[in-house]
Amino acid sequence: MTGEKSLDKSGGVALWRRVADDIRLDINGGKFIDGGKLPTEGELAARFDVNRHTVRRALAVLEEEGIVRAEQGRGRFVHAARRLSYPIGRRTRFSAGLAGQASDVHGEILEYRVEPAPLPISKALGLTPATRVLRMESLSFADGRPLTRATTWTGPASRFPALADDFRELGSMTASLHRAGVTDYTRQETRISARYAESSESHQMGLAPGAVLLVGTYVNRDQDGVPFQYAMTRFAADRVELVVSAE
Secondary structure, eight states, rough: OOHHHHHHGGGGOOOHHHHHHHEEEEEEEEHOTOOBOOOOHHHHHHHTTOOOHHHHHHHHHHHHHHHHEEEETTTEEEOOOOOEEEEEEEOOHHHHHHHTTOSSSEEEEEEEEEEOOOOOHHHOOOOOOOOOEEEEEEEEEEEEEEEEEEEEEEEEGGOTTTTTHHHHOOOOOHHHHHHOOOOOOEEEEEEEEEEOOOHHHHHHOOOOOTOEEEEEEEEEEEEEEEEEEEEEEEEEEEEEEEEEOOO
């Protein structure tokens, strides 16, 4: 169909992925309620002006994500898992932000290394070019389910010689920073965007192909107002909603 061909070229995004995104938005927006029956493949194909194979692939991805379930002979139904609310404010803390929503909240380090700070990082932290910083890759979990994938640059590295080891032991960035003498810290700014998960991120976070990530980039300042950490955190959009605080 001509409509499908033209849509498939638009933006370079696979058509089944765009169909999955639209259905996911309908579910998150309440157009399809939890437990409600989805339109048939034929009805969805007509709505999006695509063939049934495209709709079938989109629905298969949503089934993998766990937000749609198929019942033999009855069709497909919404099975929207509860999304956690994560506050974004001046004193954002992972464990505190999920208090009352998850009983087991912790982080795990994937890898770390000391490296010269890339220019945008050194500039954001007010460091001289090529100052060595600690780069750390980590996952954070809520009740055993991966919620975030983060990359942090903390520096200068000489100020935080044991941060990676402490994080591995404590499973908390806040507690690890406290050991390093950062008794309090605040967000200088947070920028939020969205994109599709890369294959490595999907694998690490247990996401289906085509899953959407909410990406927050931010700079933290210590109790003396000195910027010391630049981070990029990827949130699984089907598992968490970001709530921006006015504090």
